Amino acid sequence: MPAVRENQAQFRALGVSGAPAAGRLTTCFALGDGLVVDTGALVHGQAPAESAAVTDILLSHSHLDHTLGLPFRLGHGELRVWGLKETLDAVRQHLLGGDIWPDLSATASWNEVQAGAELEVAGWKVHTHRCSHTVPCLAFALERGGRKLVIVGDTRVDEGLMTWVASQEAPACVVECSFPDRVSDVAVRFGHQTPRDLRSWRAALGSDTRMYVTHVKPSARDETLGECRALQDAGLTVLEQGDAFPL
Numbered sequence: 001m002p003a004v005r006e007n008q009a010q011f012r013a014l015g016v017s018g019a020p021a022a023g024r025l026t027t028c029f030a031l032g033d034g035l036v037v038d039t040g041a042l043v044h045g046q047a048p049a050e051s052a053a054v055t056d057i058l059l060s061h062s063h064l065d066h067t068l069g070l071p072f073r074l075g076h077g078e079l080r081v082w083g084l085k086e087t088l089d090a091v092r093q094h095l096l097g098g099d100i101w102p103d104l105s106a107t108a109s110w111n112e113v114q115a116g117a118e119l120e121v122a123g124w125k126v127h128t129h130r131c132s133h134t135v136p137c138l139a140f141a142l143e144r145g146g147r148k149l150v151i152v153g154d155t156r157v158d159e160g161l162m163t164w165v166a167s168q169e170a171p172a173c174v175v176e177c178s179f180p181d182r183v184s185d186v187a188v189r190f191g192h193q194t195p196r197d198l199r200s201w202r203a204a205l206g207s208d209t210r211m212y213v214t215h216v217k218p219s220a221r222d223e224t225l226g227e228c229r230a231l232q233d234a235g236l237t238v239l240e241q242g243d244a245f246p247l
């Protein structure tokens, strides 16, 4: 594995939308040049050289807004895909089975990850924990050279998950907030959160952890963002597509 230059250790939000819309790409976070978490914006949100430089993909779960770009990346160089067995099976059977797109799955390596596992991916130490979603889904704590970030996949409120994230003592955490409080019943049914749930996260994480909110559904974005602002949580930032910060 080639050494990663210091200036590559950057978090970039390539896609943060909870569903596609004009100008809005879905979940995809880059850590440096070689690693992405989820592939909602892989390839179609990148220059060709940028997507070709990605060598490792961590998949939180199989839903299309998180796996959309993956088929288009296959066949363009070395690639390792990491995820739960259920996630990898679903992607290979349904997305890469030959009907939706030519089956190029043999051009990548598929690496099963257990919930609770500790592994090394693209120079990052990765710890995983299960989220509480409608399909099996993971949260990732990523650490390299003393820098740490937690990226939580799609989830409804889950005390065990929040306790695990707090135990990572990361300075920053990416957490989803999909719907406005008005439709919290819908959020729960589809395994998602609303702004009032972020209060539970703040209580669990304490005041020192910066929370980056993601996965807002574009259909009620203004309402959801208004409710996030009304929380008056100075440590909370709603991620915008293209946001980047050093790790």
Ligand SMILES: [Zn+2]
Binding pocket: 061, 063, 133, 154
């Ligand atoms: Zn999902």
Ligand SMILES: [Zn+2]
Binding pocket: 018, 027, 063, 065, 066, 154, 215
């Ligand atoms: Zn999603």
